[in-house]
Structure formats: C-alpha cells, structure tokens
Amino acid sequence: MSWLESAPKAASPLEGYLGHGPALLAQFKQFYGALWDERLLDPALLEMLRLTIAKVHQCDAELVVRHETSGLSDAKRAALADWRTSDLFDAGERVCLAYAERIPFEHTAITDSEAAAVKDTLGEPGFVAFSVAVSLFDALCRVRLVLDLEPLPEGALHPPASAHGMLR
C-alpha cells in the first residue's frame, strides 16, 4: 500500500500515482506507449528487457505485469532468469539482456564494445529506441519502489502498456 493516496478512479496503482496529474499522465502514455504501439523494437524483446530490469531491482510490482500481446512465450518468460545458458535465447537477445542488466546500477561502466554489440544487433535506430526503453524501464521500477506501489494480482494477462491502454 502506497504512502501516497491514489487519484480517484485510477485504473492501476501506477496510474493512481501519476493520475494526480491527468494531463501529463496522458502525455506520458503517448511517449511510453510509442515504444510498444509503434513497434520500434520487437515487443517480445521489450518485454524481456522490462522483466530483466525489474528482476535486478527485485521490483515485484513490475514483475507481475504480463503484457498479453508482447508475443513473449510462456517458455521464454519462465526461462528468462537463465538467459545466459538456455537454448531459448539467441546471441542477439543475450547481448541485449546483458546490457540491460547493467542499466540500473552500472550505466557509467558500459563499454564501447558492449554498446557496439547492441547496435550491431538492432541497427542504429533500434539502438536509440533500446537506449530510451531500458532507461525508462529502470526509472519506472524506481517509481514503483519509492512509492510502495502494490503489485497487481499475479498471473493475470494485461493489455500492452500502450498509449491507448493503461499503465499497469
């Protein structure tokens, strides 16, 4: 339970916080939602990046969110903690996940070669979208943690974090 009261009629704990400023919340959803709606990166990769960063933060409120249209299979979701060794993950995904794990607490230590490997995998526009996405995922975990936002019920599938949906 958050230490800050929720905005009235909020659709989720995160919207209960940011919804105290409804106009800015709507604009934020356009920005964050573009990552998913515009398919700037493969949504399944985005989902893996989001969950990997949430795991680094041990952020239960983020970890229980499952975006139903991300395309991430249940098998890969279940194996995500073992991405280094599981056959389900290809070399490009491993490069991206290794980089994402460093964003929360080691962003200044990321090397040119690590960045080049992600850029080689995703292309230059993809690397730009990736850089914004992983940094936003990190920041949103931190928001959930500092506000003590409660996790949603576990196991439910949710619409994508979309400009047209809601922030779960």
Add this chain to the structure above:
Amino acid sequence: MSTSPRVSSGIPGEPPHLGSVLAHQPVLAEHFSKLYAAFWDSDVLSARLKEVARMRNARVTECGFCRNVRFDKALSQGLDEAVVDEITEGYETSETLSDAEKAVLKFTDALIYDPALLTGDAQAALKRHLSPAQIAELGLGLTLFLAMAKALITMGLEPEQMDRTVLPTPAAGKPVEPVS
C-alpha cells in the same frame, strides 16, 4: 563513461546530441518533445523545484551535460548558483535551501538512488510541503530526467568539456533540445 558518440546524428549537418540522435526515431522524439514541454510548462510544481531535482539527478547519475545546463524559467524563480552549489552531499544542513527543497531532494535521492532513503519522516515532510499533484509531477519529471540522462550517457553523448549554458525552458512547438 564514453565521451565518444556511440550513435550518429539523425539530422544531416548536426553533430550527435540527444535531439539529433532521437531523430532516428521521429515518433519517439515527437512524443518526448511534447511531454517534456508540457512538463516544464505546467506550474503545478514550480520550475525552481523541478530544477532542484534535475540538478540533483545530474550529479547522482554523473550526467555532466545535464549538470551544466540551466533553464531560464528556474533562473527567473531565483535558482542562482549559490542555491545550485548547495545541491550536494550534506544538503540536509544547508541554510540556503528551503525545507521544501530539502524534501524534494530527499525524494529525488530515494527515487534515483535508494528507496530506503525515503523514511516515514521524509514521506511526511514531502507531504507537508507538496500536494499529491505536485508529488506526481515531481515523480514524472524525475522519471524523464533519470531515463534521458542514462540514455544520453550510454549513447556516448556526454561532452568532454562544457561551459555552463543557460537555455530557454522546453516549450511546445520547439524541437527537442540537446539536454535532459
């Protein structure tokens, strides 16, 4: 930390900076530009308090670019260098910073560094000085400051050297400035 750009400019003739690099993703750039302008345009939370939080984020994330930029709207609200100089370790005992600014800085540290720093007393202080709408605006701003500073740093867009630079505050209809 690299000061060599890891990505090229998406705008012909311009060097790589946050705005020109985001041009590789024009939809993302457009939504960020609109959101950032709306955030700074809103007066629910004063520009001075927003800038206090942004300066703290710049120091903690080691974003030299962010640290050397000043927005004119905050300057017009009295955020001079004597105040900025106090946004460092030990700010809790500053005689220059107001209690509201110290509460904002504690929330900032908790969000961008360690949530355990926001003790019950710190939560109470924040709620004493800021309304829920102001705390929401602060949190949204910090989300953007932190995320874009990390994106800037990891894309190698940190300058080797930079003088202090006063820029117009982001506003609707203007392209993304090379700042976060």
